[in-house]
Amino acid sequence: MAILFDWYENPKTSEQQGEENMLHPRLRLNGKVSTAQLRARIQKYCTLTETDVIAVLDALSHAMGEELAEGRQVHLDGIGFFRPNLVSTEPVTEKTKRKNTKVRLKGIVYRPDRY
Numbered sequence: 001m002a003i004l005f006d007w008y009e010n011p012k013t014s015e016q017q018g019e020e021n022m023l024h025p026r027l028r029l030n031g032k033v034s035t036a037q038l039r040a041r042i043q044k045y046c047t048l049t050e051t052d053v054i055a056v057l058d059a060l061s062h063a064m065g066e067e068l069a070e071g072r073q074v075h076l077d078g079i080g081f082f083r084p085n086l087v088s089t090e091p092v093t094e095k096t097k098r099k100n101t102k103v104r105l106k107g108i109v110y111r112p113d114r115y
Contacts, residue, residue, distance in 0.1 A: 006026055
């Protein structure tokens, strides 16, 4: 099945008033796939049993978590790059004391591989 999408108007700036409306595509999600469903599909594509796939995915999760926690970027060939993303918990200036206590993990950024 193809990727589904709809067209939406771009927001206009004050300089663009009176110009023709520009549109952008927005993905329409077509459901979701669980880890169990992925495990079953992976098992069909290789010689590993579903139990082996469970073990590999679990080990991959732990190994990636450890590397990301150390501030490293993780690259999975054919999949992409994962890296931690930080955010400050409050406004910080050069004069702010204890800057290191005012930061937290915002999330993990994913960038797909280019083919």
